[in-house]
């Protein structure tokens with residue numbers, strides 16, 4: 282029986298699989314982020330409007346689903362967290378985000394009236410794949426946000442939005458995260474178009490330049506890394522979108538530096554975690570959301586009063602009082618909804634330089650694989 286195979290072409294070139302003069306793939310991939318975002322976003326902004334119709338996404342249908350689920354693993358799930366905040370805030374649609382390995386075994390309430398969005402760089406993650414199948418079994422619509430063309434998840438989903446990051450070789454995901462959140466913004470802006478997201482869409486189109494500017498903070502990030510390298514444990518704190526981003530910052534650091542770190546919603550500290558703070562313990566506070574800044578600063582003061590060494594990441598318009606932080610990383614300004622895209626690279630660079638200073642194998646951290654195809 283002749284078998285007819287569908288041919289999918291990936292436009293990845295050989296250079297993309299080489300270090301191109303960088304010491305590690307991770308550093309190269311961090312620097313590829315402006316181009317990855319441009320390639321992912323620009324073709325999907327048409328006449329100033331987000332447009333996912335070429336990906337086979339029917340926006341009218343998307344608006345009608347009862348409930349949106351976003352399910353993924355690790356970094357991809359953190360991108361989903363950003364998606365939840367922006368979709369709920371701008372489009373006023375309820376979004377449930379979950380870890381694939383939890384979602385699939387908790388007898389989830391998902392029906393044919395729902396939309397399941399799965400996010401995966403590799404498109405091969407076993408638990409994410411299982412969730413996709415589970416959603417299909419109950420008749421829910423499925424949309425995959427995937428980087429690898431023709432991967433299993435991309436093939437099985439009803440709709441696919443490909444991210445254009447090119448091959449990501451370092452185990453620690455960087456550029457794939459950046460493009461995953463770019464797609465979350467495109468979805469949110471298109472879903473919320475009636476609520477006036479044209480300016481935000483224009484700003485999204487400018488993000489490659491903003492990200493490029495943040496890469497110039499690499500010396501500051503390397504200096505901050507020198508302050509973390511001997512720590513046994515540290516905390517990342519933030520509120521709202523800053524909390525979503527902190528989760529990713531913390532994962533990146535622990536994954537490649539092997540230093541224990543946790544991300545915490547800043548307002549939760551006093552419900553237990555603040556007891557961990559001892560003299561000199563590093564706390565990385567992300568504070569880019571204007572409405573929440575006062576609250577976050579008050580949490581920072583609480584940890585500072587207990588001896589923490591505070592590294593504050595905020596935009597350059599925010600005024601912080603004397604002595605609030607030991608070190609400040611100032612980000613270029615953009616709309617606060619888009620600040621995770623401005624803050625992501627500095628957090629990745631902090632993790633990268635900490636790992637380098639520790640002499641670790643940055644691109645292949647111990648015990649980890651790039652693609653997790655087992656449960």
Ligand code: M6R
Nearest residue numbers: 355356357401402403406453454
């Ligand atoms: O290929 P996927 O995006 O499905 O992978 C999911 C996670 O395994 C992955 O994001 C992992 O958390 C990264 N190594 C983190 O840097």
